[in-house]
Structures are given as structure tokens and as C-alpha cells.
Amino acid sequence: RGGRGARPQPAVPVPVPQVGTNLTDLRLPRRVTVRELGGCMGPIWPSYYSECSALLFVVDASNPAQVSSSCIQLLSVLSAAPLASVPVLVLFNKIDLPCYMSLVEMKSLFRMQDMVSCATQPITMLETSARDGTGLAEVLRWLRSTLREPC
Secondary structure (H helix, E strand, O other), X not given: OOOOOOOOOOOOOOOOOOOOEEEEEEEOOOEEEEEEEOHHHHHHHHHHHHHOOOEEEEEEOOOHHXXXXXXXXXXXXXXXXXXXXXXXXXXXXXXXXXXXXXXXXHHHHHOHHHHHHHOOOOEEEEXXXXXXXXXXXXXXXXXXXXXXXXX
């Protein structure tokens, strides 16, 4: 494996930004379809709002340069009439990276207290790592609870 000059292979695949749309079915215990739309697909997000029972909004907590655009996108989503009563889970992802911003920092940068007080829908926030699975059990618990599924 290797020898001189060989590059070490990552133990876990590196997540890449979502640029299209993916569908994933979960059993919670009933079947729930999760539609993943990348941030660059923001202009078409409204075409899916009417089908939405719960919303997971993922933010890269390791990229401070992206915070302002993510905040604007989230405000746009929260102000959409079809989502006025849809529960929202904001996931601050990539907490496994050494450069991630903590939940306290992200809440401050997003002015989450103001956002939550002005929003018509319930908003929950969690820290996650798609790479190592941190927080995923809490996400599933939130989905079960939000979609009225027994745990």
C-alpha cells in the first residue's frame, strides 16, 4: 500500500456539495421520502414546497464565507407561504472539522433568536456531521416526532 510518496486514502468518503436532487426513502416506521436539493438549486426549491411535511435545512458550519448566503436562503424559505406551518430543522453540519463554528457562533451569525421569534413555523437546531454520523440519531428522532411517528 503505499511506499514513498503514496497519498493516504481517507478512511471515510469525503462528502461533496449536493448540486442536483436525490430521493431517499426512510422507514420511521412508515415510509418517508426525503428529497435533497442542493443550495445551487435554490431557484427551483419553491416548486417542491407544496409536497413538504417537514424541512431540513443544512448549513456548512465550517465555511464562514457561506454563512450570509445560507442565512438569506433560510429567510427566503421561512417566508414562503406554503411552508408557513411546516416544522424546520436547521442542521449545522461538518462539526467534525477543526475549523467548524460552534452552535452558539452559528446561532449568533444567523441571528437565530430573531428568526425563531418572527417565524410562523417551529424551528429546531442541531449540530451534525454527515461524515462521522454525529447528530443523526437526533435528526431521526426529530423526524419521527415531527411526522407523528412513535419512537
